[in-house]
Amino acid sequence: xxxIAILAGLLLALTCTAPGWASGAENFSDTTRSYTxxxxxxxxxxxxxxxxxxxxxxxxxxLYWAVSKDQGKSFSEKQLVHASRGLRNAKLMRAxxxxxxxxxxxxxxxxxxxxxxxxxxxxxxxxxxxxxGHSSEASAKPARGGRPSDLQIVYMVSKDLGATWTxxxxxxxxxxxxxxxxxxxxxxxxxxxxxxxxxxxxxNPHERDLRLITSTKGVFGEERMLEKQSCDCCxxxxxxxxxxxxxxxYRSNINNVRxxxxxxxxxxxxxxxxxxxxxxxxxxxxxxxxxxPVSTVGKGTNLISWYSAGPDQPGVRLATQExxxxxVLSQSATNPFxxxxxxxxxxxxxxxxxxxxxAESAIVYQLIPGQAPVKPDAFTKVGQGSNPVGISVGxxxxxxxxxxxxxxxxxxxxxxxxx
Numbered sequence: 001x002x003x004i005a006i007l008a009g010l011l012l013a014l015t016c017t018a019p020g021w022a023s024g025a026e027n028f029s030d031t032t033r034s035y036t037x038x039x040x041x042x043x044x045x046x047x048x049x050x051x052x053x054x055x056x057x058x059x060x061x062x063l064y065w066a067v068s069k070d071q072g073k074s075f076s077e078k079q080l081v082h083a084s085r086g087l088r089n090a091k092l093m094r095a096x097x098x099x100x101x102x103x104x105x106x107x108x109x110x111x112x113x114x115x116x117x118x119x120x121x122x123x124x125x126x127x128x129x130x131x132x133g134h135s136s137e138a139s140a141k142p143a144r145g146g147r148p149s150d151l152q153i154v155y156m157v158s159k160d161l162g163a164t165w166t167x168x169x170x171x172x173x174x175x176x177x178x179x180x181x182x183x184x185x186x187x188x189x190x191x192x193x194x195x196x197x198x199x200x201x202x203x204n205p206h207e208r209d210l211r212l213i214t215s216t217k218g219v220f221g222e223e224r225m226l227e228k229q230s231c232d233c234c235x236x237x238x239x240x241x242x243x244x245x246x247x248x249x250y251r252s253n254i255n256n257v258r259x260x261x262x263x264x265x266x267x268x269x270x271x272x273x274x275x276x277x278x279x280x281x282x283x284x285x286x287x288x289x290x291x292x293p294v295s296t297v298g299k300g301t302n303l304i305s306w307y308s309a310g311p312d313q314p315g316v317r318l319a320t321q322e323x324x325x326x327x328v329l330s331q332s333a334t335n336p337f338x339x340x341x342x343x344x345x346x347x348x349x350x351x352x353x354x355x356x357x358x359a360e361s362a363i364v365y366q367l368i369p370g371q372a373p374v375k376p377d378a379f380t381k382v383g384q385g386s387n388p389v390g391i392s393v394g395x396x397x398x399x400x401x402x403x404x405x406x407x408x409x410x411x412x413x414x415x416x417x418x419x
Contacts, residue, residue: 027066027078031406032057037089038400038412040391041097041105048072048393049162050400051081051097051107052412053089061087063095063109065162071393072416079162086112088151091335091387092235092290093184093198097162101192105158108186108196110151111168113177151180153198157218171196171213171220180208183292185236189214190244191268196220197236197248206288208232210250214269226263227275229254235292241302247321249293249304252277257284260293260306262321279319281310296338298345299370305336305347318347320371327374334361341392343419344369348390348399351381360384363401367419382415395419 028035034055041049047069054062063081068074081097088110089095095109152175154168172181184198193215199208200223210227213220231251239247245266252261252275259281263272283289293306302321308314316329316336329336335350345368353359363386366379385401392398398416405411 027064027075028405028412030054031409034409035405035412036402036410037091037094037387038402038414039094039096039389040398040400041099042391043067043099044103046071046394048391048398049097049099049105050075050414051095052400053087053095060085061089063087063089063107065097065105065107067161072396072398072414081107081156081158081162081165082109082168084111084114086114088112088182092233092292093182096186098186098188098194100188100194103159103161105162106186106188106194107156107158107165108171108184108194109154110182110184111154112151149180150178151182153181153184153196155194155196155220172223173220174223181211183208183233183235185238187238187240187246189246189268190240193218193268194220195238195246195269197226197238197250199230199232199236202228206232210236210248212248212269226272227252227261229275231258231288231292233288233290234258237293237295237304239295239297239302241321242297247295247302248272249278249295251289251292251306255284256286257282258289259283259308260304262304277323278304278321279317279323279325281308281312281317283308283310285309294336294338296340296345298340298368301371303338303345303347303368305338307334307336315376316349318368318374324371325373326368326371327376329376333376335387337389339390339392339397341397341419342395343367346390346392346397346419348388350386350388350401351379360404361386363388363399363415365390365397365399365417380417382417383413385413 036053038052051065062083064078066075066078098106153171156165158165179201186196195214197212210230211223213223231253234251237249248263259277261275261277265272291307295304305318307316313328316333318326332352333349337348339346348365351362364379364381385403388401390399396416397419402410403413
C-alpha cells in the first residue's frame with residue numbers, strides 16, 4: 001500500500017516527550033472538505049487503524065479508514081467505507097471500525113434512509129471501487145435535510161483490512177420507519193462477537209429506552225430492552241474490562257435526576273446486573289444534557305468520566321467503577337476521553353479558552369496512576385483543537401482531534417507523546 005508520511009518530532013523529557021505533530025498528512029489535504037470525528041482502532045501486531053468522517057460541498061458524508069503498520073509513523077492511503085448523504089457520525093454516537101480477533105473489521109454507524117441514493121455507488125465493495133471518495137452520488141445533489149427523524153444503525157464487514165466492504169445492513173431486525181435509534185456505542189466482546197447498545201424511540205415525546213443487540217457467529221440477533229429510565233439523548237459507553245465482563249455506562253433519568261449508571265454482564269450480554277448509579281451527583285434538570293460517559297480499564301478497576309452540573313462542584317468527573325470520585329475538572333473542561341496505556345490510564349480532554357478571546361480550545365491530558373484522588377490542574381497541554389480521542393501505541397500516547405482548517409472547515413490533527 002502507498003504510504004502517507006506523517007511528520008513527527010520527539011524532544012526527550014523525564015517522564016514524557018513534547019508532542020510530535022502529524023502535519024500536512026495527505027489524507028486530509030482536500031481543502032474543499034470538512035474532516036471530523038477521528039477515532040483510533042487497535043489492530044493485531046501493533047498496527048493502528050484510524051477512521052474519520054468527511055463532508056463535501058454537496059453535503060455528501062463519507063466514512064474513511066487508514067492503517068498504520070509502523071506504530072503511527074505513517075498511514076496507508078485512505079480507503080472509503082461508505083458515502084451517503086444519510087451517513088451519520090456524531091460526537092454522541094461515533095461511527096466505529098471494530099477489529100475482531102479473527103482479523104475481520106466491522107464498521108458500525110448511523111444511516112438515515114435516502115431514497116434517491118444508489119447503493120451501488122455508495123460503498124466500496126463493488127467493482128470500480130470509489131477512489132478518493134468521488135462517487136457518482138456527489139453529482140446528484142439531492143435536497144439536503146435537517147435533523148434526521150429516521151435513524152438506523154448499520155454495519156459493514158471487511159475481510160481485507162478495509163480495502164473492500166460488504167453493503168450496509170441494519171444491526172436491528174425491526175426496521176419500522178420514522179424511529180430514532182441513536183446515541184449508540186459498539187464493541188467487540190471477549191468472545192469476539194459484537195455488541196451494540198442504543199437508545200430507541202418509545203413513541204412518547206422525549207422518551208427512549210436503552211436496548212442491546214449482540215451477534216452470534218457474526219449474525220445479529222433480536223434487540224432487548226435493558227432499561228426504561230434512561231436519558232433520551234446522552235451517549236452510551238461500552239467497555240470490556242480486564243475480566244472480560246461487558247459494562248454498559250449510561251445517563252439515567254429518574255424523575256429528572258440525571259446520574260450516570262452502570263450495568264454489568266459476565267455472560268457476553270445475555271444477562272445483566274441491576275442498574276446502579278455510580279456516583280450520586282443528584283443533577284436534576286428538566287431536559288437532556290446531551291452529554292454521556294466515557295470509560296476505560298484502570299488499575300484494578302474501571303474508570304468512568306462524565307460531566308455533571310449537580311449541586312456539589314459542577315464539572316467533568318472521574319470516578320472508579322465502585323463510585324470513588326478521583327477528581328472534578330474545572331468548568332472549562334469538556335469532551336473527556338479515557339485511554340488505557342501500559343503505564344497508567346490517561347484522561348484526555350478539551351480545555352476551553354476564555355470567552356471572548358476567539359482562541360481555540362487546548363487539548364490536554366493527565367495520567368491517572370492509581371485510585372487516589374488526582375489534582376485537576378496537573379495536566380499537560382499538547383496543542384489546540386476539539387473533540388480529542390486517543391490510543392496507546394507502544395510507549396506513546398496518540399491523540400487525534402479536530403482543528404480549524406480552510407476557513408470555517410475543520411481538519412484533523414494527530415499528535416503523539418511518550419509517556
